[in-house]
Amino acid sequence: MDRYARHVTLPWFGAEGAKKLQKSSVLVIGCGGTGCACSSFLVRAGLGTILLIDRDVVSLTDLHRQTLYEEADLDRLSMKVNSAMGALSRVNHETEIEAIPAEFGPENAGALVERVDLVVDCSDNFETRMLINDACLRYSTPWVHGACTGTSGIVIPFPRGGKACYRCVVGHIPGGATPPGAAPGILGPVAGVTGALEAAEAIKMLVAPREVRPRIIYFDSLSYTYETIEVRRKENCPACVGGRYDFLSGGLSRRAFMDPESGTAHIPLSGPLDLEAIRKRLTPTYTIEDLGRALLIVTREAEVILLADGAAIVRGVGDPEQAGCLLDTLLED
Ligand SMILES: [Zn+2]
Known part of the structure; x- marks a missing residue:
């Protein structure tokens, strides 16, 4: 049938x-x-x-x-x-x-x-x-x-x-x-x-x-x-x-914000990300999962999702500023 x-x-x-x-x-x-x-x-x-x-x-x-x-x-x-x-x-x-x-x-x-x-x-x-x-x-x-x-x-x-x-x-x-x-x-x-x-x-x-x-x-x-x-x-x-x-x-105007429901900070980044390069560079240090056009990175204190189109979602930090500091560490070459 x-x-x-x-x-x-x-x-x-x-x-x-x-x-x-x-x-x-x-x-x-x-x-x-x-x-x-x-x-x-x-x-x-x-x-x-x-x-x-x-x-x-x-x-x-x-x-x-x-x-x-x-x-x-x-x-x-x-x-x-x-x-x-x-x-x-x-x-x-x-x-x-x-x-x-x-x-x-x-x-x-x-x-x-x-x-x-x-x-x-x-x-x-x-x-x-x-x-x-x-x-x-x-x-x-x-x-x-x-x-x-x-x-x-x-x-x-x-x-x-x-x-x-x-x-x-x-x-x-x-x-x-x-x-x-x-x-x-x-x-x-x-x-x-x-x-x-x-x-x-x-x-x-x-x-x-x-x-x-x-x-x-x-x-x-x-x-x-x-x-x-x-x-x-x-x-x-x-x-x-x-x-x-x-x-x-029109262009997209995005602001960083904290979503209280999921306890996540949403951070716009300045442009698209080269996820493959980031994965290679961070693999020795962190647990990383490929989500397809996004990467999940698990650090000791937080979980971070990097989106290929240029944004990040961070769980485990108190506010967007802390999330920004963590992202600076992860994304610096
Ligand atoms: Zn109309």
């Missing part, structure tokens, strides 16, 4: 749908609560290729909603993309999975979006969503937006050539940048529902794009609300009307 039989039986899906999914590729941006649920359903559905991008590590407070991670992922400093890839590869060996331990930013957005048939937004901030919107407009790539907080979630499918874009809906970033480390409450299952709805829209868009209606899907678990609202194009939208991609052409 074919493993996708229960999908194939759906009249709009059929055997053709399964074949289409096997030939399709999706970029999932963010491997938090929505990213875990969404990527799990996409891989279970028999997607051909999935690219996962995230620059965070697994922490204890993630486990109530991020269903691809487990307690063992906390023993060592673990990049979410690596743990997610491990879990997903046990679900379906037929899907090609690529883990990208990096930030989705203006530097890599175009190249990544260009590689796939569809993008799913499982990020947690407005800047990233605006960037996804710009990149997907620029490369005519359909995408699905998803966000949740508290007991409510929102999902919006943006099909290729759709009537409106994310910037038509949001306009401008409310209240400026999202402060790093800010952690509002979220009911675990709500993240799962949001991610599952995103996967449903993604599958429909890849298999039967005619079934997709560009609407805002809103639900709230506490007030028993589920409603959809039509999205409308803003006639003065700078992105989809004006063709101006402000977020794609």
